[in-house]
Amino acid sequence: MRFLPDDAQRDFARSLDAMLGAQDTPSAIRAWAAGDQGPGRALWARIADAGVLALAVPERHDGLGPLPVELAVAFTELGRHAVPGPLVETAAAAALLTALDDRPAAAERLPAVAAGKTAVSLCPLSPATPYALDADAADAVLVVEGDTVRLAASAGPVQRSADPARRLARPRGGTVLAQGPGVAAAAARAAELASLLTAAQSLGLGRALLERTVAYVRQRTQFGVPVGSFQAVKHRLADTLVALEFAEPLLHAAALGLADGAPSAGRDVAAAKVTAGEAACRAARTALQLHGAVGYTEELDLSLWIRKARPLRDAWGTPAACRARVLAGDG
Amino acid sequence: MRFLPDDAQRDFARSLDAMLGAQDTPSAIRAWAAGDQGPGRALWARIADAGVLALAVPERHDGLGPLPVELAVAFTELGRHAVPGPLVETAAAAALLTALDDRPAAAERLPAVAAGKTAVSLCPLSPATPYALDADAADAVLVVEGDTVRLAASAGPVQRSADPARRLARPRGGTVLAQGPGVAAAAARAAELASLLTAAQSLGLGRALLERTVAYVRQRTQFGVPVGSFQAVKHRLADTLVALEFAEPLLHAAALGLADGAPSAGRDVAAAKVTAGEAACRAARTALQLHGAVGYTEELDLSLWIRKARPLRDAWGTPAACRARVLAGDG
């Protein structure tokens, strides 16, 4: 056992972090929120160039995957930089198309997904999940209902999320892409991957929130001393770190479980999802409180991160659903 | 509106506090736990002399009551001093006997209750409440089952509680004291009073825990400064005070509601019960943590207070039951 990212995984994360850090992601996020996907798609292309999307696509469709562990590592960095767009959904759609084993449908789209040319939104339509993320910005929108997968005809009107970079739509109409008993199982596997990668985003988001807040309280002074020298501030940040540090191994174990097709993978993903999601929410609350009024303004780039935490916590598995799943008897 | 204890209520509380403070209650508690009820019953007699038990008994049976507000004030002080024995149960039994309107049964016992000569245990027997508190030490044990009140024949074997001063027994056999459609309603009213007075005990207990912990951290030094100068310690104590300060008005309002027979009284009692019970548990955890190892020893008298918090929180209405009651549509 060596339950740590290996050198290649670490280097991959570091190079993604460096690449994304050199981009102006806040501007891309703000543009995306305003309906201008240009900068976001440019970022998307760079992420694809780095090989991230290919990790979700099998080799036979010009990909490198599926590699859930490397995807989790990569999506942690995407979360750290709050990259906008249906990245999780595109990776999950790749898993769905792969699992459907409908060669033409997969062959038609997966090479373009791997290359970063196609963004896909995906939505398991139900009362609990009526919206498809960024459907208006996607090149294709897949809708799963029961044993059917549809390719939606249009995105429908967009609803704004509390996270301005999340654009929520109710996809309409379209044609049936696949139907039959295998669809639900394939969709469930895709949803597990989506849940895992959302958890990874939460973890990265939470780490970024913590790091920036630590940096802020070290330099901000009140009452003649750095705010970070107050014990109440220190302890709050310490608790935030504890929450994040114990979410990470759950995430990695869940990724390994998905990679191995372990029977407990569904439970492991649920455990990682709720823990990382709650840890990021805690980090967001900490960031908001310790930045004080400045953290409460949309001008501060960090507010883009703060507002992401809660929607990510609920996307692809609410805390209640995840906790129920952890105790569910089956696999 | 003058939603504050009046001078008479305040003086009553102060004189009870002074009287109990002059007794060696820790010894009485330890003796009670060991099965020696002598010192506890002596304390009981003084409490009755102060008029506390007469507050639960109507004038026609030589009492001064029923006066739920004054009872709540008094039981807050009994809780502050962690007085052992089935005091809540005796007051509730008085309410039950009064409500049953069975003059002989009431006339036989209530004057002795008011005079402090009769201690009564009371138990609404159900899977959730199988034990009668201190039944072995009581002069009478009333058991309510459905539409029947029994006078139990014996206490049965005693189970030790995590609070050593609470002796739990399963009363056995006995004779039927009352039966019929009025019993359940009378028992419900008695249970509401028991819940209110348990909440009052929790509040007093929590206040005592907080006060002693504040005193301790002011004098205890570590790292060259009083422990109470650390911000983490200060904030924890501040949060404990907040919890207690907002429980008190709920308690007083619930007592007023019972006194007035307000339709919302049941909900108000439940709100007070869960809030005071949780506040006392928080105070106990704070006391334990901030006393450190010394708080974890039974030698410290405060441990007698610490161990009371959780059983009181659950007695006569668990937090879950109280929260459900708060949202119940009826009265």
Place this chain on the structure above:
Amino acid sequence: MDLDFTAAENAFRAEARAWLDAHVPAVPLPSLETAEGFAAHREWERTLSADRWSVVSWAEEYGGRDASLLEWLIFEEEYYAAGAPGRVSQNGISLLAPTLFEHGSREQCSRVLPPMARGEVIWAQAWSEPEAGSDLAALRSTAERTDGGWLLSGQKTWSSRAAFADRAFGLFRSHPEADRPHRGLTYLMFPLDADGVTVRPVGRLDGKPAFAELFLDRVFVPDEDVIGEPGQGWKVAMSTAGNERGLTLRSPGRFLAAAARLTALWRTGADPSDTALRDRVADAVIGARAHQLFTFAGASRIADGGAIGAESSLNKVFWSELDIALHETALDLLGPYGELADEAGEAPAHGSWAEGHTFSLAGPIYAGTNEIQRDIIAERLLGLPKGRR
């Protein structure tokens, strides 16, 4: 000890309720933090004022009803229960007016208060500065003595509602030679459209311009707009911070109404056997009731001639945490719709849960952070040593 209202109080409640029934807009006004919403809310203040409901606790000569604190609480309960609009004059009414009552001249009161009551002049507060948030004694903006008045210079931040307001009030360093940082400050009122004032709106978390930054460059303020003695601004500002204000900054009526809406949401939309959500709804109901009762007790203490000093810190910590928990419960109850921004077409209850949630998140920060409130509780109510924290 009682919780009884007098016949007069009950009549006051009935009158308020009837008026609100007749006047509260059927469709919620647009968000207070937008230009359109600000105008609509200003108009609403005029409507309130026309029937003397905008400042019930003030003297009649200034537009009020001489209502007692308890009557004010009753009015607030009815106001929020009726779903009436947010109060755009809140800063003026709850921060500036009490200061004027205590330290203002009769002339100042007569000049400033009636237009405030009518919503004709909306006031913004100008306390914080970039380097003086929690640490208000670190203020740097200056008031320089000039002929017949003062020249204000410097930068103020987090000036709530200043994006659309008419005038502002705040503290300025007038006596830089003072020996301690919280001395030598002066409390002044100034127009936001004066020469030398630049107002830069700042969006809050949901993007609404709920604040502004103010840049002041030798803005002239006549002596008549100084409140209290020059150099005594700290005392003037603090003297009204602790008493009624600690009880009334956020009225119980607000949380009672929110808890009632939450309960209705739970009853209509939630699985009643979901005890995890049920417990959180119950806690919100209990918390709102506790806050109301705590406030009644505080009002009784004030009626007895007592004061609410550091106890207002208990109140601040309690309601700010209650408000967040209540709104987070609502968002969880709303499931996928809890994520929607308030302006989203499908946002439940016209987006008011989303806006309420955003607003609640600021609670532990403004009006003295909860960290500072806990220090005050520990030091002043529990007697713990001051220490360096």
Place this chain on the structure above:
Amino acid sequence: MDLDFTAAENAFRAEARAWLDAHVPAVPLPSLETAEGFAAHREWERTLSADRWSVVSWAEEYGGRDASLLEWLIFEEEYYAAGAPGRVSQNGISLLAPTLFEHGSREQCSRVLPPMARGEVIWAQAWSEPEAGSDLAALRSTAERTDGGWLLSGQKTWSSRAAFADRAFGLFRSHPEADRPHRGLTYLMFPLDADGVTVRPVGRLDGKPAFAELFLDRVFVPDEDVIGEPGQGWKVAMSTAGNERGLTLRSPGRFLAAAARLTALWRTGADPSDTALRDRVADAVIGARAHQLFTFAGASRIADGGAIGAESSLNKVFWSELDIALHETALDLLGPYGELADEAGEAPAHGSWAEGHTFSLAGPIYAGTNEIQRDIIAERLLGLPKGRR
């Protein structure tokens, strides 16, 4: 990155499981914190030791199996899953032995370790003093130089298990002239039945004499029982505090087993639609798994030649809070039986939930309070200023 065990590790697990299946007492032993239970647990140590299961990670010459850290974790998982008794030798094995391995002489190791492994000598720790709890540098007990050894005087408190143990180890002030309070201390071992030692048992919350106070009056200790250099005791004690110990003070196996018992309790006794309880059970299961995985990651880091320094503070905060939450959930699941003391005849699971709860409450206090752990996390892992707190 993987979570795979080698064939040898799996074989080790199978061997441990088989042995435990065959040897773990069917009826739980009496509480470790009673005289009777202590004797029974000492006997159990002998049983473990006879087949070399008492100290698997030690060298074979001292009674171990040269097991790796990972094998130790495997053993612990199997041990607690089998419901095996608590470890009465825990203090010696986890606190004294690592110190001897690093700083003890070969002679000391040979003399002290084998009887420890066999449960023949049970060790108590003697760190704290009345005025030196969290602030260990404030120690006052003295070691005075004498012919061929040292004379120990003073008072030690909270000496876990000293009521029944044979020997103790701790720090004593040997060089009072040292310039800083944590210098001038010496690490010594001494017998609890020596002349001049008075042991006064102290009951913990549930009344069990889990600690003792030690009064020392010129207790002679020969030079051979000094560990490391005289005057260097602080360094000696601290050098082993941060590495593996931070990972292994409470093994993941303990919490995994407790979470499994909790889940079983929930499945058999609880209303499955009670989501409030369900969520807490799920959190315990998730927490135990997270703690296991965090430990695997730490073990991997150590295997890579890395160190676990301040990260052990993360671990301490996490498991101590997990342990309390887990046990409080159990007590709530047990309804009215959750109140029963462990020796009550009707106490569920032979009172082990009650005893576990009592034990868990001490978690945030011992081995460095959680307040201090959070200071360490903030200062050493997050780089926040030390400050006066």
